[in-house]
Amino acid sequence: MKILKKISLCLLTVTIGTSLSACNYNNNGTNKDSIKNIKIGVTLYRQDDAFISAITKELEDVAKEKEGDSNYKITINVVDAKGSLTNQNSQVERFVSQNYDVICVNIVDRTAASMMIDKAKSANIPMIFFNREPVEEDMERWDKLYYVGAKAEQSGEIQGKIILDAYKSNRSLVDKNGDGKIQYVVLEGEPGHQDTLIRTEHCIKPLIENGIELEKLSDEIGNWQYAQATTKMNQWIKEFGDKIEVVFSNNDEMALGALEALNNDNTIKRHPLVVGIDGIPESLTQVKNGAMIGTAINDYKYQAKVIFNMAYLLSTNGDISSVEGLEKGKYVMADYSEVTKDNVDIYMKSK
Numbered sequence: 001m002k003i004l005k006k007i008s009l010c011l012l013t014v015t016i017g018t019s020l021s022a023c024n025y026n027n028n029g030t031n032k033d034s035i036k037n038i039k040i041g042v043t044l045y046r047q048d049d050a051f052i053s054a055i056t057k058e059l060e061d062v063a064k065e066k067e068g069d070s071n072y073k074i075t076i077n078v079v080d081a082k083g084s085l086t087n088q089n090s091q092v093e094r095f096v097s098q099n100y101d102v103i104c105v106n107i108v109d110r111t112a113a114s115m116m117i118d119k120a121k122s123a124n125i126p127m128i129f130f131n132r133e134p135v136e137e138d139m140e141r142w143d144k145l146y147y148v149g150a151k152a153e154q155s156g157e158i159q160g161k162i163i164l165d166a167y168k169s170n171r172s173l174v175d176k177n178g179d180g181k182i183q184y185v186v187l188e189g190e191p192g193h194q195d196t197l198i199r200t201e202h203c204i205k206p207l208i209e210n211g212i213e214l215e216k217l218s219d220e221i222g223n224w225q226y227a228q229a230t231t232k233m234n235q236w237i238k239e240f241g242d243k244i245e246v247v248f249s250n251n252d253e254m255a256l257g258a259l260e261a262l263n264n265d266n267t268i269k270r271h272p273l274v275v276g277i278d279g280i281p282e283s284l285t286q287v288k289n290g291a292m293i294g295t296a297i298n299d300y301k302y303q304a305k306v307i308f309n310m311a312y313l314l315s316t317n318g319d320i321s322s323v324e325g326l327e328k329g330k331y332v333m334a335d336y337s338e339v340t341k342d343n344v345d346i347y348m349k350s351k
């Protein structure tokens with residue numbers, strides 16, 4: 001009797017097993033069993049940052065495209081730290097406890113990566129930092145930490161070159177008061193951000209190297225933000241008026257904010273030249289219509305692609321050596337491109 005029971009149970013299991021596996025095929029004949037989930041967690045320092053939202057959207061698009069022609073279901077879960085490191089640490093903790101395959105971090109405070117790194121490391125989940133570069137000491141904490149960013153020196157130098165070229169082609173276009181010096185102001189991003197420090201240092205280099213005298217009237221923090229830049233520019237207009245010849249802005253959002261102040265002003269006879277960085281769509285329009293003299297494209301499409309490729313490889317075979325441009329086994333740094341009225345059409349088309 002007992003034996004009979006066992007046999008019938010066994011048969012039942014086999015029947016269920018067979019019918020289950022019969023459903024395990026998709027319409028196209030691929031085995032559902034081979035479809036693995038890839039879970040990628042992404043935490044942003046601020047989702048309302050124009051450049052960051054551009055890179056994030058691209059990341060989601062690339063993932064969707066890849067999912068279509070792979071045997072993986074790819075989930076990208078994007079969360080906003082809203083400028084708070086505490087929020088971000090708990091978001092990373094949640095990704096860890098939910099067993100994500102890779103965690104991508106656009107870190108709020110680049111000097112404070114250690115806690116989240118230790119969390120991810122203890123669960124053996126690789127981390128890809130992007131756009132906001134953790135200090136080297138933290139990047140050395142583990143061999144599954146990566147960084148995707150862009151060569152900040154280049155972006156500053158492109159700004160300087162744009163102004164240099166304008167000066168060379170027609171001095172009076174830049175040196176409005178004809179005193180042989182360029183009077184300039186700088187709108188700076190967040191203090192301590194690698195791009196703020198490096199862009200500010202490098203934007204004047206091409207001019208200095210060409211023996212052009214410069215006079216810095218002022219520099220102010222605008223935290224990458226449009227509204228803060230409008231406020232600063234309004235103050236400068238009051239303080240310096242027509243004296244300002246160039247506005248170097250650490251990014252486009254602030255350049256656009258400065259333009260708003262300039263457009264609403266009727267005390268300045270000739271506007272200063274405004275140059276930005278990022279190449280967001282609105283700034284390309286302003287370059288096209290001549291309100292901005294130029295910008296440097298911060299290639300978010302490329303950076304998003306690299307972040308995704310890395311995340312995908314880390315979640316599948318774990319080997320990222322095929323990633324192009326990988327330096328020291330962990331860094332990928334994108335090139336910037338110069339944009340002025342002369343070539344802006346190319347970039348407007350590709351947006």
Ligand code: GAL
Nearest residue numbers: 049051052132195224251278
């Ligand atoms: C910079 C970018 C800025 C801002 C910042 C945020 O690379 O130029 O516009 O997005 O990153 O970290």
Ligand code: CA
Nearest residue numbers: 175179181183
């Ligand atoms: Ca001058």
